[in-house]
Amino acid sequence: MAKRFRFRLDTLLKVRRLREREAKRKVAAKRAEIARLDRLDQQTAWEISRSQAALRESQQEGPLDLETLARGRAWIGYLRKTTVERQTLRAALVKELEQLLSEWRQARTQMRILEKLRQRRWDEYIRQRKRREQLEADELAQQLQARGRDGRPPCLGKVSAAVGESVAAGA
Numbered sequence: 477m478a479k480r481f482r483f484r485l486d487t488l489l490k491v492r493r494l495r496e497r498e499a500k501r502k503v504a505a506k507r508a509e510i511a512r513l514d515r516l517d518q519q520t521a522w523e524i525s526r527s528q529a530a531l532r533e534s535q536q537e538g539p540l541d542l543e544t545l546a547r548g549r550a551w552i553g554y555l556r557k558t559t560v561e562r563q564t565l566r567a568a569l570v571k572e573l574e575q576l577l578s579e580w581r582q583a584r585t586q587m588r589i590l591e592k593l594r595q596r597r598w599d600e601y602i603r604q605r606k607r608r609e610q611l612e613a614d615e616l617a618q619q620l621q622a623r624g625r626d627g628r629p630p631c632l633g634k635v636s637a638a639v640g641e642s643v644a645a646g647a
Contacts, residue, residue: 481601483594492587499580506573513566524555
């Protein structure tokens with residue numbers, strides 16, 4: 477019976493797969509964080525335009541309330557300040573994302589190297605197994621051919637023929 481295929485570096489391959497999966501998870505988490513900041517910026521931009529429209533309407537309606545106008549402008553200034561802070565934070569997150577992407581690519585490359593090596597070894601194992609099976613089939617065919625047409629080994633066929641002649645001569 478042929479021995480089973482065993483890849484000696486299988487444990488290392490599993491570890492590299494785990495590292496690649498973890499690196500991929502970190503990249504996805506960082507992308508989600510950047511997307512969250514982008515959504516907050518969109519909401520803030522909408523809030524700024526809504527607040528500006530409300531201030532314009534209040535100015536056109538009648539007498540100006542300076543206190544309301546000052547509060548509205550202060551609120552818009554605060555919103556713009558938070559947007560700038562988020563943009564700074566986003567730039568830092570993008571740099572981190574680039575580093576994480578680099579680590580993920582490296583982990584994926586290391587995993588693929590081992591997977592290709594495993595595949596080459598598997599292919600070699602299959603070739604050797606087929607070669608062994610072919611040799612066994614060839615040997616069996618030679619043995620069957622050597623037995624002759626009557627299914628007996630050639631030496632037994634000659635012995636039985638010689639015994640048959642001596643029995644016929646002696647009788």
